[in-house]
Structures are given as structure tokens and as C-alpha cells.
Amino acid sequence: MPFDAQAPYLSTAAAPGAQPRAIAFWLLAVAAMVWAMVAIGGATRLTGSGLSIMEWAPLSGALPPMSEAEWNRLYELYRTIPQYELVNRGFGLEGFKGIFWLEWIHRFWGRLIGLVYAAGLAWFWLRGRIPSGYRGRLVLLLALGGLQGAVGWFMVASGFEADRTAVSPWRLVIHLGLALLLFSMLLWTALSLLRPERDAPAEAARLRPLAHATAGLVVLAMLAGGFVAGIKAGFDYNTFPLMDGRLVPEGYGGRGAFLHAMVADVATVQFNHRLLATLSGLAAVILGWLALRRLPSGVARHAAVGFMGVVMLQYVLGVATLLHVVPVWLGTLHQTVAVGVLAMALLLLHALRRPRAEARV
Secondary structure, eight states, rough: OOTTTTTOOOSSSSSSSOOOOHHHHHHHHHHHHHHHHHHHHHHHTTTTTTTOOOOOOOOGGSSOOOHHHHHHHHHHHHHSHHOOOOOITOOOHHHHHHHHHHHHHHHHHHHEEEEEEEEHHHHHHTOOOSSSOOOOHHHHHHHHHHHHHHHHHHHHHTTTTOOEEESSSSHHHHHHHHHHHHHHHHHHHHHHOOOOOOOOOOOGGHHHHHHHHHHHHHHHHHHHHHHHHHHTTTGGGOOOOOOOBBBOOTTTTTTOHHHHHHHHHHHHHHHHHHEEEEHHHHHHHHHHHHHHHHOOOOOOHHHHHHHHHHHHHHHHHHHHHTTOOOHHHHHHHHHHHHHHHHHHHHHHHHOOOOOOHHHHO
């Protein structure tokens, strides 16, 4: 993993009074909160709630509207954007409250994550409990969390532009990608604190290239899914495995620039997501089968089989979401399990790490 380049040289026992296990459990708790944040974000997007709050107020926005006058002020602001005019015109103050609360919860949960992380970091830092070599990474995580808040507003602001009823797909994918990076760094750091030893069996060497390639495919499929969500491509071609009676949909690649079609043409974007998901599923099955045949019983073998299982579950959920034309609950579940796939990929890669001596070669 790129953010683990120095992990072989970190020592969890070098600092007197260090509490690696306590810090690991704190990081796991924050990672679980980020996981929940991704799920809430999926529901927010699918219900069209994300544009209901038109102000970025990191401090004062922590409180919901406390008076009818404040509700009316926020509603009047919302009525000035294209989403209201083109999608929700006339749905009234009560309708506005319905979408407001989910977005408010989404932002409140983000603030809570920041508070839990900053407070925990300060507590461990001031008491000298952080193991040697980890301070820089923990500060970087804090900075990335702050950046994620700014990127979130950068994404939301794109939905206020003329003729837009949703946020920019590019900005949505950047926001999602940064959330996945944060989750990955939190989980990887926690795992490194809990299991600093590199005890993968010798047979793991043959599986590492395939494991890394499969994890890469999984991440690409997730980012491709972000573009599917961003342009609402899941509401078309609601059959499987064919798309409008064809394996490769007619007009794949669009009628203009091919690179633009890769992120903006409905047929192209959906096919790419299907293809990457299918390749991920096949690779995960092969990896799980090889692990069962070649690896002795242990963490690495169990992680490979678990990874295969959760990838297949995600594949089935993806097909069901498509066939049912993206109901909110199923679309949210699909996005939530995606983080579970990433978590299992990280558990597997961590269990397959090269021994220290080999890593230095």
C-alpha cells in the first residue's frame, strides 16, 4: 500500500508508555464511523437531499434550525437553485424538511468524526502514548479529514450551478475516493499496530501479485460506480447480463470524445462498471480458490476466503440494485457493502505482507 511505505521500519515498542492496542481500537472506531458516513452519504445522494443545505457553516451549522423563521429562511435559499425549480417545485416547507434532515445528519456525522479523531489524537499525544514513527501519519489523517470536509462543500456547491439538479460527477468521485482513502489509512494503520509482525506463510509469495491486482480492480470498480451514481446511469439498461439485448451496448464510447464518454455517457459508464465488477468477481474467486489450495490455515487464508465471499455478495447486490431500478434502501446497501469489500481487501493485503528482510531487498 502506498501509504505504508515506511511501515516495515516503524516500531510499536520504541516509545516508553506507548499504547499501540488502545490507539488501534480508537482508529478502528473512527474507521467504523467513516464506514457509516459513506452509507449515510449514499442515502443522501439517492434521496436528492444533498443540496438542501446551501450554506457551509462548520461551527454554527452544527445546530439544526431552532425557529420557524430559520426554517423559512433556509427554504427560501433552497428555492433559488435549479433542483427546486426542476425537481421539487411546490413541495412546500414540510417536503423541504424531509430532505434537509438527512443532509444535516450527514454533515453532523462528519463533524462528530472530526471531533472523535481530534480529541483522541490530542489525548494520546499529550500523554506520550503514540508509538515511535506514527505521529506523522496520525497528523496526516487529521489533515485529510479536514480536507474531506472542504471537498464535500466543493462537491455540494457544484449542484447550485445553472441547469444542474445534482452535483458534479467528477466532484462526487473525488469526495468518494477521498473517503475510501481515509478509511483505508485508518484501517491499515490500526492493523499495523495490532499485528506489527509479518508472518505470512512462504506460500503467500505466489498469491501476492494476484491479490494486489484484484484489490486494484475492486477500487477501480468502486470509482466507476461513483460515476454511475453521479450521472444516474443505474436508472437505464435495467437488465442483466445484457444491455438492451447486447453484451456491449450500442453506442458504447459515445458519439463524441471517447474519454469524455468514459465518465459522462450512460451506456459507457454503466458497461465499464459492470465489466470491472465482473473482472473483480472472477479474480476474487480465483484468488479464494488458490488460497484454499495453497495456503495453510491462518489469517491469510481466512482473509482470502472472506474477501471472495464479500466480493460475490457485492456483485449480487449490484445486479439486484440494477434490476430493481435503484431503490434507495438497496442502493444504500450496495454502497455500504462496497466499503466492506475494501476492508476485506485491506485485511488480505495486510496478512500477505512480505517479511521484513524481503521487503528491504
